[in-house]
Amino acid sequence: MRLALYAPQLGYYQNERVKIGKNGDFYTSSAAADAFGAVWANAFYRMFQEQQLPFVLCEIGAGDGRFAKSVLQEWEAKGYPNMEYIVVESSPYHAGKIKDKLSEDRFIHYFSLEDMKAEYPFFQGILFANELLDAMPVHVVKQEKTGMTEIMVSMDVTGNLVEQEQPLVNAELGAWIAEHLGGLSIGQTIEVPLAMTHWLNDLYGWVENGAVVLVDYGYTREEWDMPHLLNGSLRGYFRHQQINDPLKFPGEMDLTSHVHWDSVKTIGEIAGFRADGFQKQTDFLLENGILDHLRDTGSQDPFSPVHKKNRAIRSLIMENSISSYFQVLIQKKDGCR
Template identity: 60%
Template sequence: MLSVIRERIKNAPGGSVSYATFMEMALYHPKHGYYQKNKEKIGRNGDFYTSGTTSAVYGAVWADVFYSMFRELEIPFVICEIGAGDGSFAKSVLDEWQAKGYPALDYVVIESSPYHAERVGRKLVGHSWSCYSSLEEFQSVCPSFHGIVFGNELLDALPVHVVKQTSSGLKEVRVALNENGDLINVAVHADGQLRKWIEDYQRELEPGQTMEIPLAMTSWLGMLYEWIRRGFVVCADYGYTEEEWRRPEIREGSLRGYYRHQLIPNPLSHPGEMDLTSHVHWDCVRKVGGDYGCSTSCFQSQQEFLLENGILDHLVKNAGRDPFSPEHKKNRAIRSLIMDNSISRYFQILIQKKDGCS
């Protein structure tokens, strides 16, 4: 992967590429990109955990929420999950859906990684589902959508540009090579597109502040919201509001890597071998949705969301004394999702609703 990136930088105007270009190569290169490789990425033997792999209860709670959402708008029972990972979430939703005897459900998976698509297929044996390699491929057979779109830790993995407010003005931080061929940061004057994004969604940066600018996410969301005619967009992810971006502790930005469950502060380390992620700009997501007729019906921490939607009802009473029994494991998993130091404390749930009838 490193040789591919070096070649791209050498041939780039000015000898540097944006962080968005670097991330696109490091994560999504068809042969060497992190997400495209045939390797374990999620869970104990991977680089990170997700809520959906922590416990099947997470998907079970969502199954009931999804059913209520379908009933609210009286829309077709269709769920489109974008970026399904190893299929754990899809399986737990479909298992609970079947157990509750809800109406027949069309479950569509969008997964660009052949490795992950194969893993999803193994998880969903016995269930009815379909898979597409990209949202564009699905849109070619479904030009307008009625249903629910769900993405768990989807937006945080989209490529971002990086800018810094300096004493000499707004600079874009880009990726270049030093004399030894190592990847390094360089700064150039930020272009008008980056400045306009800040104008539209962030107002201004504090002196010395570094921030990720999600041009790719903003554009992609516009295409997504335009495609949806009636239904919901659900995002489970970690991010900040405009005010939270001003906190001193994130003055240096949020872009980092995860490698073997270790946080790697330098995103240029291990290109193609580790996950890269940055926090979501929630106000931008909400504003883009609003521009396309999507109102926000829920925005809260995942911890609060799970508690309000009945996760404690899944606790097993009288689980017996064996601490290794399935019942005890289930109860521990539930607690691990809602305790104050749990993953859910750092995640937010955003649900946007489009109830137009075009």
Template identity: 60%
Template structure:
């Protein structure tokens, strides 16, 4: 991967590329990109955990939430589109619970670009009916107007971002270049008008010395998504900041990081193609784009609050055996791990948006 990036930089005007281009290659290159490789990425043997990998109860709670959302929408058929389905753990737990509850037929659509993950999903969902598309555009070509629920868990944080810094000489874009020995380094260039326009529209002025990620790709992608939806819900589960939080001194250096073997790597240029790259999402931007396309926010809260409100404690097993390694004990420990103050859920937020359109 590093040789591919070096070659791109050498051929780039000015000898540097944007962080967005770097991330696109490091994460999504068809041969060398992190997400495209045939390797375990989620769970104990991977680089990071997700809520759905912690316990099947996570998906079971969502199954009930989805059912009530569909009922509220009043649609004649139920279609759930999960974008960025990973290894299929969430899809399987949702479908298992859906089937166990005897809910009406559900069309479960998986959007997943990684062939490796698609194979994992196929194994996990072999007892269920589902469909797979490599890209959202592929599904949209067959479904030009969508009615249903779109769900993305830790989807937006992995979209490529530009990086800017407010300096004493004005707004600069931080790009990726090479030093004399061929190592990847940061360089500062003048920020273009597109970045300035995004900041003006979605954030306002940066503080002196502040570094921040600008999600041009996400903003454009969201507009196309909301435009495609006729009637339905859009649900994003991710970690991010509001405009006010972005101004706090402790995150003045930005949020772009890597995760490698469950270790946070502060320098995103380390291990290109070998580690996950992620940045916190701009919740205010997502909400505003939704409003602009007639898909306003109907709910926003921490995942911890969401799970408690929607009955995760009802899934606790009663009358468990004395064996601490029994399935009941494991399930109860997993539930507690999702709702305790130090749990993963404390750091995630859930944004629910609703679009009321014509049929």
């Protein structure tokens, strides 16, 4: 999964293919409606004020920059104080798209996460990541009657990638399952996000004062035991089609697995963060005023800009919309006001 997504030049997120939007493989909330970023701009401002934080916002995994652009447009329109907006994006393709969109904005910095840590040894402000954790590489573990196995990737005699089970020998995987899930039922397959765990531990240790805001799709520990998740959640997206075989189209297909939300909370708590809010994205958007961005049409033309904007907003909050599958987790460093 790491190679398929992040191998230099060949990995899905490192190559030049269009990924987001109509001509890509999937939509994001920010691609669905600019109002998504506008709502977050106002929410960020309240968080800065309530926690008395410096106006420093870091977006990690910024995609094509559309979210950053809409946040900054709303920020400027509301006349909020100058904010330092830092973009972290590992994909050269997306980094280029971001610079095209944001080249005229004065308060943008571009860093790799390593470069940013060198520039800001102890971060103070808000860290934001939208649809980042689900794209981190995972191990796949299955509980058999004879014990746990890890599902590995091999190649058959014809050169095709195939799955191959072998007895679980990685003690860290077994320890993670015991700590965060308490064990697996017979026949259950699940993704173990060791990469996410290590990344979060590193991230939380870097934040001196502030908040970490994570938006993604995932399940609670109780939900992971539901029958329809017996085979786990790892899958691909290719040209807006869900692909259940993660070995198809390597390097050409997005790979994703659902987030273990209770584990994220636990990892944060151990690092001194408390969960200050956890809810469905639909509820977050409604509570934070997305309906205020609807406008009177004043025109019968269904293709007018106002009609399009209103439809885009409704597409975020209607039943079974993209937002109904996402959750918002806000974590604050202990001691923040």
